[in-house]
Amino acid sequence: QSVLTQPPSVSGAPGQRVTISCTGSGSNIGANYDVHWYQQLPGTAPKLLISGNSNRPSGVPDRFSGSKSGTSASLAITGLQAEDEADYYCQSYDISLSGSVVFGGGTKLTVL
Amino acid sequence: EVQLVESGGGLVQPGRSLRLSCTASGFTFGDYGLSWVRQAPGKGLEWVGLIRSKDFAGTREYAASVKGRFTISRDDSKSVAYLQMNSLKTEDTAVYYCSRVVVVGATYAFDIWGQGTMVTVSS
Numbered sequence: 001q002s003v004l005t006q007p008p009s010v011s012g013a014p015g016q017r018v019t020i021s022c023t024g025s026g027s028n029i030g031a032n033y034d035v036h037w038y039q040q041l042p043g044t045a046p047k048l049l050i051s052g053n054s055n056r057p058s059g060v061p062d063r064f065s066g067s068k069s070g071t072s073a074s075l076a077i078t079g080l081q082a083e084d085e086a087d088y089y090c091q092s093y094d095i096s097l098s099g100s101v102v103f104g105g106g107t108k109l110t111v112l
Numbered sequence: 113e114v115q116l117v118e119s120g121g122g123l124v125q126p127g128r129s130l131r132l133s134c135t136a137s138g139f140t141f142g143d144y145g146l147s148w149v150r151q152a153p154g155k156g157l158e159w160v161g162l163i164r165s166k167d168f169a170g171t172r173e174y175a176a177s178v179k180g181r182f183t184i185s186r187d188d189s190k191s192v193a194y195l196q197m198n199s200l201k202t203e204d205t206a207v208y209y210c211s212r213v214v215v216v217g218a219t220y221a222f223d224i225w226g227q228g229t230m231v232t233v234s235s
Contacts (some may be wrong), residue, residue, distance in 0.1 A: 002156065036221040039159070045225040046149075046157065046207055052216045056225065074190060089157050093219040101147070101220060106156040 003028060003097070004090050004104035012080045015099040020107045022090030024075045028102060030071035033093040037066055037075045040087045040106075049088070050075060077109070085111045114138035114224055116210050121229030124200055130193040132229060134210030139224075141191035142166055145213030147222055148184060148195050150206035150231075155183065158206070162213055163193065178204075200233045205232075 005023040012018040021039075022035060029035055037050040048057055050066035053073060063084075065076045077084055090104040120132040134146060147162035161174035163184040172184050183196040193210060207230050211222035 024159075027141075029179065032218070033185070034219045036216065036219070040157075045227055046211075046222075047225065048221060048223045051214070051221045051223070055216075087156075091157075091159075091221070097176065101159040101174040103157045104160060105151075 001062050002091060002105040003094055003102040006088075006090060006104040006107045009108045009110065012077075012111055013112045014080055014082065016080045017076065017078045019077075020075045020079060020090075020109070020111065022087050022104050023070050024073075024092060024094075026071060027096035028071075028092045028094040029068065029073060031095055033095075035066070035068050035073035036091045037064075037073075038089045038091065040089065042086070045088065070094070077079070080111055085109055114212075116224055116226035116231040117208060118208060118210050118226040121208065121231045123232045123234065125235050126200060126202055126233055127196045128200055130197070130200060131197070131206055132210075132231070134193040134195070134226060135154040136163075136191040136193075136212075139212075141186075142188035145215075145220070146184070146186060147191040147211045147213050147220070148207045149211055149222065150204075151209070151228075152203075153207075160195070160208070164213075196219065197231070200231075202233050205231060205233045 038046040039049045040046045053068040054066045146162045192214040207228040212224040
C-alpha cells in the first residue's frame, strides 16, 4: 500500500469536472508538507502538473487546480478533454520514514 | 532546451550490478538536486532516492527498499548523475527515471523528467 491513498480510477464526460483525492496522515500531508501532482500520459514520463498544493507551472492550463486541507489534498480538472486521459499521482514528504519522498498509488482518469 | 537523458538500462541477472547514468543539458546542473524514481511494469511511481546539490553538501536520501544496495552520485563537471545498483533483485525490474529536484516549501518536487531507461532483472 502507498503512504498516500488515491482512488484507483475516476471518469467523466467531456466538459465535466472531476476531482482526484489524495489522503495522507499526520506524518506527511498533515505535518504541513506540501503536495505536488503529476500527470503521466500513456507511454510517457510523468510531468509536474501542480506544485506546492496549488501552483501551476508555466504551460499548465488553468483547468487544472489543486487544494489541500488537513491530511488530504485534491486535484480538480474542469472542462474535461479527451487529452486529459492519463494517470495522475500525488506526492509529498513523510517524516516517519527516515525522511522520505512518498507518492500516491496513482489514479487512472478515463474520459468517457 | 532543458533536458535529462537516462542510459545504461538492460537485462541483468539477480545478484548482479548495473549503473545508470542521467545526463543533463540546458541548465546549470550543479545548482540542482537530482532524484531517481522507478515504475515497475503496470504499477505506480516509486521514489528511489535523491542527491542534493553542492550547496547542500551533496547529501543523499534513499527509499528503504533500496538503502544499502543503491548509491546515487554526481559529477557536476560532466552534468551527469549516476545510480549504482548492486545486489539486484527481480523486484527491481522497472523503468528508471531521473528527475530534477526543486525545493518547494519544506518538500521536494520534480519539475523535469527524463524519458526513462528500462531495467530487467531476470535469470
